[in-house]
Amino acid sequence: xxxxxxxxxxxxxxxxRNRDILKPDYIPDKLPHRERExxxxxxxxxxxxxxxxxxxxxxxGLTGTGKTAVTKYVTRKLVETAKKFNxxxxxxxxxxxxxxxxxxxxxxxxxxVGVKVPFTGIPAAEVYRRFIRGLENLGxxxxxxxxxxxxxxxxxxxxxxxxxxxxxxxxxxxxxxMIGITNDVRFSEILDPRIKxxxxxxxxxxxxxxxxxxxxxxxxxxxxxxxxxxxxDGVIPLCAALAAKEHGDARKALDLLRVAGExxxxxGARKVTIDHVWKARDELEKDKVSEIVRTMPFHxxxxxxxxxxxxxxKTSPPTTGEIYSEYRALCERMDTASLxxxxxSDIINELDTLGLIEAQIVSRGRYGRTKIVKxxxxxxxxxxxxxxxxxxEGILQ
DNA sequence: CGTCCACAGGAATGACGGGCGG
DNA sequence: CCGCCCGTCATTCCTGTGGACG
Numbered sequence: 001x002x003x004x005x006x007x008x009x010x011x012x013x014x015x016x017r018n019r020d021i022l023k024p025d026y027i028p029d030k031l032p033h034r035e036r037e038x039x040x041x042x043x044x045x046x047x048x049x050x051x052x053x054x055x056x057x058x059x060x061g062l063t064g065t066g067k068t069a070v071t072k073y074v075t076r077k078l079v080e081t082a083k084k085f086n087x088x089x090x091x092x093x094x095x096x097x098x099x100x101x102x103x104x105x106x107x108x109x110x111x112x113v114g115v116k117v118p119f120t121g122i123p124a125a126e127v128y129r130r131f132i133r134g135l136e137n138l139g140x141x142x143x144x145x146x147x148x149x150x151x152x153x154x155x156x157x158x159x160x161x162x163x164x165x166x167x168x169x170x171x172x173x174x175x176x177x178m179i180g181i182t183n184d185v186r187f188s189e190i191l192d193p194r195i196k197x198x199x200x201x202x203x204x205x206x207x208x209x210x211x212x213x214x215x216x217x218x219x220x221x222x223x224x225x226x227x228x229x230x231x232x233d234g235v236i237p238l239c240a241a242l243a244a245k246e247h248g249d250a251r252k253a254l255d256l257l258r259v260a261g262e263x264x265x266x267x268g269a270r271k272v273t274i275d276h277v278w279k280a281r282d283e284l285e286k287d288k289v290s291e292i293v294r295t296m297p298f299h300x301x302x303x304x305x306x307x308x309x310x311x312x313x314k315t316s317p318p319t320t321g322e323i324y325s326e327y328r329a330l331c332e333r334m335d336t337a338s339l340x341x342x343x344x345s346d347i348i349n350e351l352d353t354l355g356l357i358e359a360q361i362v363s364r365g366r367y368g369r370t371k372i373v374k375x376x377x378x379x380x381x382x383x384x385x386x387x388x389x390x391x392x393e394g395i396l397q
Numbered sequence: 398c399g400t401c402c403a404c405a406g407g408a409a410t411g412a413c414g415g416g417c418g419g
Numbered sequence: 420c421c422g423c424c425c426g427t428c429a430t431t432c433c434t435g436t437g438g439a440c441g
Contacts, residue, residue: 101426123424297428320404343429345405361405365439368403 015265021225022258024251033213034066041074048141056178056199061206064249067181088140096152102160135174142176150184165198208248214240234274256280290385303347305395308382319370
């Protein structure tokens, strides 16, 4: 198929009215099945409009349960209202998975109050001081949203949470109030009790969506995103069902629907079909994996290849020890110095957090305690992705 | 009921490159 | 330009542990 044909098809296609509505960062004006949460969070933050500091809030919920969307939605409305009543409210949104060091978090906070800070070179304490100074100059109430906060704490401890939670004692002209968001249900267990009580003045839990609710969400957005009669009957239910299997992840459901639409468009189809949804599922997985693999350090790729090889060869899922010897053998073949066992153990954990594998600690009694590892993506996709890298092609054989 | 396997994963430390402030 | 501090990756050394086996 010629490239120009694809362009023409997309131009002529009557499928998408506005595809941005299905993108993950789009915040709709209606969030179905989250009305209760919106009202509750709104109620918690409302006191800021009368000049008092809102309680800190802690929000739990699995990925794609609307935590971020609800928080952004409510704080956006809050800022709008504050403007009308001439109240000085600022919102700082930090995703601590992207900004995954205390330094970078402080940097983003500083930037949210208009202070520029270099990427590195100065002590974190100095960034903190500049942030405080910047905030005092504004004389505002700053609502700090720390999204995916468990990433930061697991990697770097809860020091900055402690510091941030006590910042109000230093401030005279301003205030901060915090919203912590996490998808780790057991996160509070690893927190220092002092931080837990100050950060979790109010706690909210976002339940997963079920398939029916996901259908509502999709239908709501599809009305605006697609032209009428462009979706086959089964499309939305299938997207919803697939996402419901992944613990009711609405983001996943929207991705599926959007990519299915894009595939239909590129084919020049008049309608989005169930088939497009299945293809979309494969494509999303492949994109995820190849993105991760591309940015992974070399030895991470070798470890992943080792796991793949073992899984193909053996019937029982491999353990850390087996993976390590396989990895050593691969290193030898590639004429590369191997890393230590300890490091590989960490890399396996990293692959786990990235979602490429699923690692589970098991005790086999007399025969020791280890971690058994399973690939969490289709082997076919690992193959495709490894072939893209010319240093790695052939490594799977 | 104690032992002991096969690891998990914490702590300390070091090498290294980037980007300051002086 | 230098010295300093940073984050990142890696090594070394280490203590901790669930449960089948004897």
